[in-house]
Amino acid sequence: MTTIDQSAPAATPGDGRPAGAAVRFDRVVKDYGSGARALDGVSLDLAPGEFVALLGPSGCGKTTALRSLAGLEDITSGSVLIDGVDVVSVPTNKRDLGMVFQSYSLFPHLTVLENVEFGLRMRKVPAAERRTRAAESLDLVGLGHLAARYAHQLSGGQQQRVALARALVTRPRVLLLDEPLSALDAKVRVQLRDEIRRIQSELRITTLFVTHDQEEALAVADRVAVMRAGVIEQIGTPEELYSRPSSPFVAEFIGLSNRIPGVLVPGGVEVLGQVLPVIGEQPGDGAVVALVRPEDVVFTDATEPAVGSAAVVLTSSFLGPVRRTTVELPDGTLVAVQHGATERLEAGESVRIRFAGRPVPVHAAP
Amino acid sequence: MSAVRDSATPSKLTSRVILVVVAVVFAVPILSMVEFTLRAGIDGGHDLGHWAAILDPENSRKYRVLFQGIGNSVVLAAVTVLIVVVLLLPTMILVKLRFPKLQRVLEFVCIIPITVPAIVLVVGLAPVYSVVARLLGSAPWTLAFAYGITVLPYAYRAIAANLQSVDVGTLAEAARTLGAGWGTVLVRVLLPNLRRGVLTASVISVAVVLGEYTIASLLGRNTLQTSLVQVSKSDPFVAVAFALLALAFAFVLLFIIGRVGSIRRIRETP
Numbered sequence: 131m132t133t134i135d136q137s138a139p140a141a142t143p144g145d146g147r148p149a150g151a152a153v154r155f156d157r158v159v160k161d162y163g164s165g166a167r168a169l170d171g172v173s174l175d176l177a178p179g180e181f182v183a184l185l186g187p188s189g190c191g192k193t194t195a196l197r198s199l200a201g202l203e204d205i206t207s208g209s210v211l212i213d214g215v216d217v218v219s220v221p222t223n224k225r226d227l228g229m230v231f232q233s234y235s236l237f238p239h240l241t242v243l244e245n246v247e248f249g250l251r252m253r254k255v256p257a258a259e260r261r262t263r264a265a266e267s268l269d270l271v272g273l274g275h276l277a278a279r280y281a282h283q284l285s286g287g288q289q290q291r292v293a294l295a296r297a298l299v300t301r302p303r304v305l306l307l308d309e310p311l312s313a314l315d316a317k318v319r320v321q322l323r324d325e326i327r328r329i330q331s332e333l334r335i336t337t338l339f340v341t342h343d344q345e346e347a348l349a350v351a352d353r354v355a356v357m358r359a360g361v362i363e364q365i366g367t368p369e370e371l372y373s374r375p376s377s378p379f380v381a382e383f384i385g386l387s388n389r390i391p392g393v394l395v396p397g398g399v400e401v402l403g404q405v406l407p408v409i410g411e412q413p414g415d416g417a418v419v420a421l422v423r424p425e426d427v428v429f430t431d432a433t434e435p436a437v438g439s440a441a442v443v444l445t446s447s448f449l450g451p452v453r454r455t456t457v458e459l460p461d462g463t464l465v466a467v468q469h470g471a472t473e474r475l476e477a478g479e480s481v482r483i484r485f486a487g488r489p490v491p492v493h494a495a496p
Numbered sequence: 497m498s499a500v501r502d503s504a505t506p507s508k509l510t511s512r513v514i515l516v517v518v519a520v521v522f523a524v525p526i527l528s529m530v531e532f533t534l535r536a537g538i539d540g541g542h543d544l545g546h547w548a549a550i551l552d553p554e555n556s557r558k559y560r561v562l563f564q565g566i567g568n569s570v571v572l573a574a575v576t577v578l579i580v581v582v583l584l585l586p587t588m589i590l591v592k593l594r595f596p597k598l599q600r601v602l603e604f605v606c607i608i609p610i611t612v613p614a615i616v617l618v619v620g621l622a623p624v625y626s627v628v629a630r631l632l633g634s635a636p637w638t639l640a641f642a643y644g645i646t647v648l649p650y651a652y653r654a655i656a657a658n659l660q661s662v663d664v665g666t667l668a669e670a671a672r673t674l675g676a677g678w679g680t681v682l683v684r685v686l687l688p689n690l691r692r693g694v695l696t697a698s699v700i701s702v703a704v705v706l707g708e709y710t711i712a713s714l715l716g717r718n719t720l721q722t723s724l725v726q727v728s729k730s731d732p733f734v735a736v737a738f739a740l741l742a743l744a745f746a747f748v749l750l751f752i753i754g755r756v757g758s759i760r761r762i763r764e765t766p
Binding site: 233 | 677
């Protein structure tokens, strides 16, 4: 049986080489007994030290992919490689991974320090070194002062921090994060999200992060893989996914998009009298739906009827640095417009909108 | 603002009345037993004569069967608890973690013994025990195989309740990703978190074994209960005294379990 050599010294942050391992999913298929296919030929490469987020709606297979890397799910076919070694037949406890779960997973009968020491104990690290490394790991997540507490004496955010410290203390070659923030409240989520990114950057551990929250994925990952129905729809940097989505699904899943009817014409798609360049392949010709970001819609001078379309303001929401206003076109289409927070519009007010002219993805009209 | 009492919660007076009634129901027979063992004779006097007689070396031959029965029952209780811990507990954990679809089947199988009267069980067990006797002899401890079945419903419930309150799946997976093998997961992660359920199952098992008479009697084994019946024919006072001691033993066990739980809570309080 193949095993990963866990006794090999892990690279340290200061030695100039990535601490993480290269990970490869090669045409991974996972079928359940019921006939449902959770993963349908997933192929994905993670470079050493890279932070990749698997993003998608519930049931798209992202957690199954992560669990198959952890060895917690058997795969039907394909291979999963860590540093070029196929680990499909390697048991979970021999894969040298660190994992943080969605639900709180601290061992209730152990103190925080004992929890963090657990992985080192399994690796038969001498007691003195164990204590030192566990304390260092707790300091890394800012919880050194809570070492003597038990899990039930901690808040949800603190528990997930300890779980992160526990996962990192063994200096794993791959860190797996299975929606670790989903049980936390909004403020703690953002804090811990940033902290995870900081620590990952510092330690350069290859990280696979599963989430259904696109904002979370875009904020922390080097690259994001958007999954749907067991396949990866698109993988790219957050900027690529946002500005050049390869499919309507990705465009609608990443960020907010207006669905506006248009017609394909030479050079693009004609929407409200404006011709916009099209991203990717054009689905034939004729009627389509263009997906336009709210920030690509602008208010224009109502006295200039040659460009854009008249609209009536329905609602306007203050979002801090920006404001999002929903307007209704004469044909009943609702369009969200993102604009400066200082520009305040009242419901019922007549306005005129047009597009900034950036390329848009389109799909065939229903 | 005054607290509004839930209509389903009984008043303090009702609670106290219920408590007193229950206490009387339990206390009267026990006190009667105590009084019976202290009777000096038919003139109505009381002394500790019958209790002292138990420890009198002169009576050792007379009560030997009783002490043998106690010894056998203790061994039986220990082996039965061992069966629960070594067979039932890992099976329940395995079903919970790997074969959740079998949970209903396991529950059904474990509950069956409670629906079968002991006398019917013996009819089925008699031919089985003729084989057991051939293979392992007819030592009293072999009765533990039958007791392992009779305690199943109680032990299963106790452990299942604890299993439901602990996310054993996530704990096991977390331990596995940290490098623990299955043995370590069971002993160092799951068992400490299932301690209360295991202890409760053990206490119930001990209580069932100490109180079981029908199977032991019909299969011709000497246990606490069968020896009590035997001794009571010649010395009912000592038989009742031993019954009281068995009760006291069960109370002490329950007290110890309670203490173990509370010690843990105190240790965990900051």
